[in-house]
Amino acid sequence: DTAVSQTPKYLVTQMGNDKSIKCEQNLGHDTMYWYKQDSKKFLKIMFSYNNKELIINETVPNRFSPKSPDKAHLNLHINSLELGDSAVYFCASSQSKVPSYGYTFGSGTRLTVV
Amino acid sequence: AQSVSQHNHHVILSEAASLELGCNYSYGGTVNLFWYVQYPGQHLQLLLKYFSGDPLVKGIKGFEAEFIKSKFSFNLRKPSVQWSDTAEYFCAVRGGGSQGNLIFGKGTKLSVKP
Numbered sequence: 001d002t003a004v005s006q007t008p009k010y011l012v013t014q015m016g017n018d019k020s021i022k023c024e025q026n027l028g029h030d031t032m033y034w035y036k037q038d039s040k041k042f043l044k045i046m047f048s049y050n051n052k053e054l055i056i057n058e059t060v061p062n063r064f065s066p067k068s069p070d071k072a073h074l075n076l077h078i079n080s081l082e083l084g085d086s087a088v089y090f091c092a093s094s095q096s097k098v099p100s101y102g103y104t105f106g107s108g109t110r111l112t113v114v
Numbered sequence: 115a116q117s118v119s120q121h122n123h124h125v126i127l128s129e130a131a132s133l134e135l136g137c138n139y140s141y142g143g144t145v146n147l148f149w150y151v152q153y154p155g156q157h158l159q160l161l162l163k164y165f166s167g168d169p170l171v172k173g174i175k176g177f178e179a180e181f182i183k184s185k186f187s188f189n190l191r192k193p194s195v196q197w198s199d200t201a202e203y204f205c206a207v208r209g210g211g212s213q214g215n216l217i218f219g220k221g222t223k224l225s226v227k228p
Binding site: 033045048104 | 157159204216
């Protein structure tokens with residue numbers, strides 16, 4: 001069983017489209033995250049949810065909107081996609097707001113905007 | 115603000131060579147420190163972590179790291195690398211506060227020649 005699963009694994013879309021990436025964890029964790037990894041492999045936090053409540057919202061364009069229907073799911077919706085949104089997006093989860101045990105990462109979604 | 119510096123961008127070694135990857139962080143309080151590995155095309159996996167106690171921590175696959183508080187460092191070591199260690203290595207820090215997100219360094223690419 002995959003602990004943190006993301007779908008789709010690959011996403012190729014045209015500029016201006018709206019797309020969603022889904023993330024689900026079966027670890028019973030109560031905190032979930034979205035990270036963006038750019039072409040230089042730099043990982044940057046985008047959002048964090050704890051028990052469906054948004055606790056971190058970094059400087060991200062408001063075209064990006066996270067949605068957490070329950071604590072096992074954290075989806076990422078992106079409106080009006082731009083070329084610069086091309087990246088790998090990783091979902092992660094941890095046991096609490098204090099991730100003393102580190103994060104468990106999903107396998108990533110490679111988004112390519114053309 | 116917390117930050118993490120990984121000074122080596124790309125390290126190239128031959129098999130059986132010893133490895134040390136540098137990681138320095140900036141944060142004045144209590145920190146939790148992590149090393150993650152990302153094999154080509156895969157997600158991040160936790161190698162090891164430090165919270166408190168013995169500053170020399172051992173992780174998976176023969177890796178270890180030493181926390182030196184006076185130097186704000188948490189360098190990763192392995193006595194003898196293998197070709198299968200070829201990957202991107204990320205140091206991460208989580209300091210105090212309620213947000214709990216990990217701050218990652220920019221990563222070090224390790225290439226091991228067979």
